[in-house]
Amino acid sequence: MKVAVIGGGPAGLTAARTAAENGLEVTLFERYRIGERINCGEGFFDLLGIWGKPEAGVLFQVKEILFKINNFYRIDSSRLNVWMVDRFNWQHYLSEMARESGVKILEETPVSVKNIALIRRDFDWVIDASGISAITLKSRGNDGENRSRCALTLQYKLEGDFSCFKESLKAVLEPHYQGYYWIFPKVTTVRGIANVGIGFFNSSFGKINLKKEMSRILYQENLQDYTILECKGGRIPLQQASPFLRDNTLLVGDAAGLASPLHGGGLDMALFSGKLAALSLLRGAPHMYEQLLRQKIKHKIAYEEKIYELWERYGIDFMEKSLKAALFFGQRNFRRGLLKALRTTIKVK
Numbered sequence: 001m002k003v004a005v006i007g008g009g010p011a012g013l014t015a016a017r018t019a020a021e022n023g024l025e026v027t028l029f030e031r032y033r034i035g036e037r038i039n040c041g042e043g044f045f046d047l048l049g050i051w052g053k054p055e056a057g058v059l060f061q062v063k064e065i066l067f068k069i070n071n072f073y074r075i076d077s078s079r080l081n082v083w084m085v086d087r088f089n090w091q092h093y094l095s096e097m098a099r100e101s102g103v104k105i106l107e108e109t110p111v112s113v114k115n116i117a118l119i120r121r122d123f124d125w126v127i128d129a130s131g132i133s134a135i136t137l138k139s140r141g142n143d144g145e146n147r148s149r150c151a152l153t154l155q156y157k158l159e160g161d162f163s164c165f166k167e168s169l170k171a172v173l174e175p176h177y178q179g180y181y182w183i184f185p186k187v188t189t190v191r192g193i194a195n196v197g198i199g200f201f202n203s204s205f206g207k208i209n210l211k212k213e214m215s216r217i218l219y220q221e222n223l224q225d226y227t228i229l230e231c232k233g234g235r236i237p238l239q240q241a242s243p244f245l246r247d248n249t250l251l252v253g254d255a256a257g258l259a260s261p262l263h264g265g266g267l268d269m270a271l272f273s274g275k276l277a278a279l280s281l282l283r284g285a286p287h288m289y290e291q292l293l294r295q296k297i298k299h300k301i302a303y304e305e306k307i308y309e310l311w312e313r314y315g316i317d318f319m320e321k322s323l324k325a326a327l328f329f330g331q332r333n334f335r336r337g338l339l340k341a342l343r344t345t346i347k348v349k
């Protein structure tokens with residue numbers, strides 16, 4: 001069976017590797033070089049509890065999340081399976097593993113709206129892992145489909161003193177927009193590096209100037225004199241592009257709109273959907289891909305959508321109450337505490 005994978009991000013590399021390891025003939029098309037132009041905070045939240053420590057690219061395990069709403073909280077994340085990764089190194093490792101398994105990786109080979117029809121014809125199956133601008137949706141004139149609801153982000157890579165972060169990340173919710181800003185340090189030394197970004201999660205972003213907000217945040221966090229090494233950002237899909245199976249094409253990762261509707265993290269679902277898509281082909285059951293995927297992610301997505309909706313309706317005070325309750329219930333096990341707190345707060349509302 002011949003399989004084409006479009007996109008060499010986490011979803012595509014995982015799909016390609018899984019398929020090739022199990023004997024399929026796989027070609028992966030990547031428009032740049034592997035690991036080039038990555039746009040990410042690089043925090044890996046294994047919220048599905050499937051992956052554990054990433055195989056490569058780990059910078060440190062996140063032991064604490066510093067969370068600010070109206071008040072400041074320290075959340076023990078040592079049991080939550082959160083990692084800071086260097087995606088460049090991680091994806092290089094994944095691509096090496098894929099190559100060793102027999103995947104033919106064609107870098108600097110973009111798939112265009114023009115040649116996608118040939119790929120669909122020449123391969124038995126296509127796995128579209130081309131991210132938010134999914135090429136197969138574009139080719140059908142459905143470009144906006146997995147962008148109908150999305151977050152808009154801006155992120156700087158900053159150089160400066162991040163030594164106070166040690167093994168922690170910071171996230172801050174503010175009252176004047178639906179979203180949050182983050183400081184995800186990669187190197188926590190005096191001459192360190194961090195991804196500092198902001199994400200707007202609803203249509204309010206039309207009225208908000210991202211660059212101005214970032215300048216304000218840099219002052220607020222006393223980072224205004226740090227060096228900006230890179231300025232990136234873009235959209236994160238918050239709505240799924242179902243169905244995930246279209247003719248002989250399976251959508252995975254951001255191409256399927258599989259990021260968290262609450263916080264935009266998508267690495268866990270990119271890996272999972274990539275693996276599952278490949279396995280469903282191997283089992284001769286591509287039609288089962290979506291059902292199996294949904295079974296695994298339905299509780300996570302339902303909770304995240306519900307919290308998002310309540311956050312939108314009741315503002316950050318609701319988020320603060322839920323967080324307090326979660327900390328109260330879950331001193332030792334934050335994940336269990338959060339679920340319990342949400343059940344209680346959602347019932348009350």
Ligand SMILES: Cc1cc2nc3c(=O)[nH]c(=O)nc-3n(C[C@H](O)[C@H](O)[C@H](O)COP(=O)(O)OP(=O)(O)OC[C@H]3O[C@@H](n4cnc5c(N)ncnc54)[C@H](O)[C@@H]3O)c2cc1C
Nearest residue numbers: 007009010011031040041042043111131253254265266267
């Ligand atoms: C600013 C920002 C910060 C984020 N921070 C986090 C975070 O901290 N944690 C987290 O879990 N998630 C985060 N996300 C989301 C996360 O980056 C994505 O969910 C994840 O990268 C999805 O993986 P993917 O493999 O589906 O797609 P991508 O990582 O987007 O990979 C797609 C690949 O396809 C290639 N490609 C695209 N079009 C074509 C084409 N036509 N032909 C060939 N190749 C093509 C691209 O070059 C790319 O290599 C963030 C997103 C943004 C924008």
